[in-house]
Amino acid sequence: MRNRLQLNIIIDLAMFLAMVVTSISGIMIKIIAPLRRHATENWVRELAEGLMLGVGRRWWAEIHLWGGIVLIALLVVHVVLHWKVVDGYFKKHIASKGLRTTLYVVLLVLLLIMTIPWIFIM
Ligand code: HEM
Incomplete structure (x- = not known):
């Protein structure tokens, strides 16, 4: 029972982490990357560049896709366990x-x- 509880907590924490990664990378694709390219103010463009941590939009899309896939897989495990x-x-x-x-x-x-x-x- 204790092991099962520990497993549930580990799966749920991993799911939360996958949600954070997927959501933040989604924000990078939807908001920060366009700002980096099209903002008229220099400081906005530079801030967006900094927030993207030197990783281009293509890589954020890749991170987003894999975060999403892990999220779905963990969600299935979560439902099976419950x-x-x-x-x-x-x-x-x-x-x-x-x-x-x-x-x-x-x-x-x-x-x-x-x-x-x-x-x-x-
Ligand atoms: C926490 C849940 C999620 C959030 C908040 C989220 C948010 C977003 C946002 C804001 C975009 C940008 C849309 C645009 O460019 O207008 C996006 C794109 C995308 N999302 Fe998600 N998403 C989530 C989950 C997922 C999942 C589960 C998958 C699939 C496994 C997925 C696959 C994609 C793909 C393939 C794109 C297009 C990326 C590209 O432009 O190359 N997302 N998502």
Whole structure:
């Protein structure tokens, strides 16, 4: 039980870290990189350059993609580790076994649609 709790905490911390990396790199792509290129004020351009830590937009996009992939993978592990809780919740709120199975199949199909394209893009 203690080991399981430790594993959950490690997965959740890793997930948070992946969220931080993905979110910050997204900000770099969306806000800081355009500022670095197009800002009219010199100091804004220099600040944006500094914030990008000498790494170009292409690299931030790469960091963002890998952060996102790790985030999705950890999210799947997180749900698997809490499957009893998830299943218990749906058992309590959806009495019909057929409806529950349909819901799980729909969620699985969405998960596959969300993950499979990345295998071919990488
Ligand atoms: C914390 C969650 C996320 C946030 C806040 C976020 C935010 C952003 C932002 C702001 C952009 C820039 C959009 C633009 O240029 O207009 C972006 C681009 C992108 N995001 Fe995310 N994103 C997240 C998660 C993900 C995930 C999970 C993936 C896939 C694994 C992903 C893949 C991409 C890709 C491929 C781009 C295009 C990068 C490029 O321009 O080359 N993102 N994201």
